[in-house]
Amino acid sequence: xxxxxxxxxxxxxxxxxxxxxxxxxxxxxxxxxxxxxxxxxxxxxxxxxxxxxxxxxxxxxxxxxxxxxxxxxxxxxxxxxxxxxxxxxxxxxxxxxxxxxxxxxxxxxxxxxxxxxxxxxxxxxxxxxxxxxxxxxxxxxxxxxxxxxxxxxxxxxxxxxxxxxxxxxxxxxxxxxxxxxxxxxxxxxxxxxxxxxxxxxxxxxxxxxxxxxxxxxxxxxxxxxxxxxxxxxxxxxxxxxxxxxxxxxxxxxxxxxxxxxxxxxx
Numbered sequence: 001x002x003x004x005x006x007x008x009x010x011x012x013x014x015x016x017x018x019x020x021x022x023x024x025x026x027x028x029x030x031x032x033x034x035x036x037x038x039x040x041x042x043x044x045x046x047x048x049x050x051x052x053x054x055x056x057x058x059x060x061x062x063x064x065x066x067x068x069x070x071x072x073x074x075x076x077x078x079x080x081x082x083x084x085x086x087x088x089x090x091x092x093x094x095x096x097x098x099x100x101x102x103x104x105x106x107x108x109x110x111x112x113x114x115x116x117x118x119x120x121x122x123x124x125x126x127x128x129x130x131x132x133x134x135x136x137x138x139x140x141x142x143x144x145x146x147x148x149x150x151x152x153x154x155x156x157x158x159x160x161x162x163x164x165x166x167x168x169x170x171x172x173x174x175x176x177x178x179x180x181x182x183x184x185x186x187x188x189x190x191x192x193x194x195x196x197x198x199x200x201x202x203x204x205x206x207x208x209x210x211x212x213x214x215x216x217x218x219x220x221x222x223x224x225x226x227x228x229x230x231x232x233x234x235x236x237x238x239x240x241x242x243x244x245x246x247x248x249x250x251x252x253x254x255x256x257x258x259x260x261x262x263x264x265x266x
Contacts, residue, residue, distance in 0.1 A: 146239075
């Protein structure tokens with residue numbers, strides 16, 4: 001079987017330089033003295049990743065170096081440690097502050113072109129409802145989250161091009177440029193939407209209501225976002241992520257615990 005990376009290695013004159021653990025569609029590469037990341041773009045929202053990174057132009061995120069149909073060549077953050085390491089070192093408030101800095105850097109008017117909206121993502125409530133029920137997601141959770149999601153969508157503030165999955169694993173450190181976002185999905189919605197992924201990760205804290213409240217308070221204070229919208233997006237996205245997991249075949253019943261906790265905060 002041919003190597004699916006080979007055409008892009010040849011196209012851009014790249015040499016393999018290792019693989020991130022567990023990432024089948026990502027390869028570390030070199031081009032002369034440059035150390036870069038080659039990512040295959042297979043399907044879904046990631047197909048617009050080049051447009052998202054180009055729009056951000058390296059401010060708060062890794063830079064797009066080159067793009068072709070089916071692949072993206074990006075700046076490589078070095079040493080590349082995840083923001084998750086601050087959390088595990090007991091520096092969660094500091095990590096939340098870094099998240100706020102990144103989200104602030106990415107807040108700008110959206111570019112021209114076709115991007116999906118948070119309303120489009122919300123269609124998952126209906127599309128996966130029956131499969132979700134069969135997998136053990138309670139109807140009360142689905143219906144409450146769907147209603148709140150629709151209410152938040154209808155009352156959104158100014159829309160920007162959101163990351164869509166901005167959490168501890170998708171913010172990495174570069175020794176020269178500081179913390180940078182990676183792996184954006186690219187979806188149009190208000191800034192508060194992008195706080196949802198941060199509040200529901202990682203799993204070893206999201207069952208603690210006080211920890212979630214503290215994060216929400218820091219974000220609200222730093223970014224001037226309404227606390228009730230932060231917590232509302234958090235709950236509704238917790239349930240939506242369960243449904244997406246059912247649809248993708250990687251649903252973990254442990255996710256229901258964080259959804260139940262999130263519901264107590266709205």
